[in-house]
């Protein structure tokens with residue numbers, strides 16, 4: 001687990017907002033250097049509004065950079081691509097397609113045969129615990145089930161990297177914790193390099209191999225904290241002294257780096 005799968009090299013991002021007379025440029029990401037290792041689960045936390053979503057959107061290739069670049073497997077990212085699958089806060093499911101239809105959508109784009117698509121969707125829906133709901137439509141599922149389906153959709157295309165931005169933020173506290181456990185179980189099956197943004201320090205420490213703490217806007221890497229808790233992890237790890245010390249450490253960094261961090265979980 002030492003080679004870099006994804007690298008950010010001096011990445012800078014700015015937004016320009018215009019009204020009729022003026023244009024204002026706000027720097028949101030300010031020179032981020034970061035390596036995500038092959039097979040690693042990396043979590044990013046930081047003060048609210050510091051630029052986490054902006055950074056993730058830029059990795060997905062949907063935002064121009066003001067400076068620097070991203071590399072995936074040593075090749076520069078120049079735009080959106082199927083090599084990066086995304087799971088966002090609200091499930092990105094097509095309402096007119098069944099759950100299986102949603103999972104198969106990316107495979108259709110990739111030109112897979114129907115037989116292979118169906119087999120892959122069956123496999124993924126089994127993995128995320130939704131085998132019985134393949135023929136349901138998104139509106140017939142709970143929030144947690146929708147995010148499982150969303151994860152199956154993202155995993156189906158077997159991308160090089162999985163980008164998750166607050167995927168569990170809309171869930172109630174109990175479902176959220178269950179989904180954290182589920183995500184680790186699924187990840188253990190299909191170890192995929194993952195970048196996960198969250199407001200919840202507990203969630204970050206529970207999931208991560210390393211937690212990256214961003215400073216206030218414009219975001220910079222403030223510190224990277226290795227999480228050496230043994231795997232597989234279950235929720236009982238949250239009651240250990242080691243876990244709580246890690247949580248405290250991340251909290252301290254955020255407390256001293258920004259003043260409006262929204263705590264959750």
Ligand SMILES: Nc1ncnc2c1ncn2[C@@H]1O[C@H](COP(=O)(O)OP(=O)(O)OP(=O)(O)O)[C@@H](O)[C@H]1O
Pocket residue numbers: 015016017028046047048049050051052053054055199217
């Ligand atoms: N499309 C946009 N145009 C202009 N400014 C934007 C745009 N999107 C975000 N911003 C600004 O960029 C800054 C960073 O926003 P971003 O959503 O990346 O932060 P974040 O760390 O993900 O926030 P949160 O933790 O609250 O989700 C904010 O000040 C926001 O207002």
